[in-house]
C-alpha cells in the first residue's frame with residue numbers, strides 16, 4: 001500500500017462539507033425519532049463505523065449510551081462478501097429492554113446486517129433500528145429495512161471516513177471512489 005492515498009483516488013464522491021451537513025441532519029432526525037425514548041443505545045459496528053459514530057453523537061440532542069461490536073465478513077476477495085460473517089468482538093452489555101440503533105458505515109450485500117439483526121433479536125431488545133452512512137442498493141442480496149441512510153451511492157468501491165482500503169486511509173475526512181486499476185498487482 002502506497003504512502004499516499006492519491007494513487008488510489010479516482011474521484012471524491014462526498015466531500016467533507018456535504019458529509020458533515022448530512023450527518024447533522026441525521027442527528028436531528030434521530031433525535032426527533034427517539035425524543036420520548038429512554039435507554040437508547042448506539043451500537044457502532046467496528047471498524048468502519050467509528051468516525052461516523054463520533055460525528056453523529058455530537059449532533060444528537062437526546063441522552064444515549066454507546067457500545068461496540070466488531071464483525072468480519074469474508075468471501076472470495078476484497079469485494080465479494082459470501083455471506084459468511086463472524087463476530088470478532090461482542091457487546092459489553094446486556095441489551096434486553098433497550099432501544100438499539102445500529103451505526104454502520106455502509107450496507108453492500110446486506111449479509112453483515114442480517115447477521116447482526118438475527119443475533120440481536122435473540123437478546124430481547126425493546127427495539128432495533130439501523131442508521132447507515134452509505135448504502136449501495138444495487139448490490140443488495142438480502143432485504144434490510146434501513147431507518148436512517150446518509151447517502152445512497154452507486155456500485156463503486158469507496159474508502160475514507162472510516163472505510164478502508166486494505167485497512168488504510170480510514171482517516172480521510174471525505175468519501176473517495178477507488179481507482180481499482182491502481183490496486184492490480186499489489
Ligand code: IMP
Pocket residue numbers: 048073081104105106107108109110111112113156157158159163164
Ligand atoms: P455487506 O455484508 O456486503 O453488506 O458488507 C458490509 C461491509 O463490507 C461493510 O460494513 C464494509 O465493512 C464492507 N464494505 C462494503 N462495501 C465497501 C466499500 O465500498 N468500501 C469499504 N468497505 C466496504
Ligand code: MG
Pocket residue numbers: 045046047048049104105106
Ligand atoms: Mg462495516
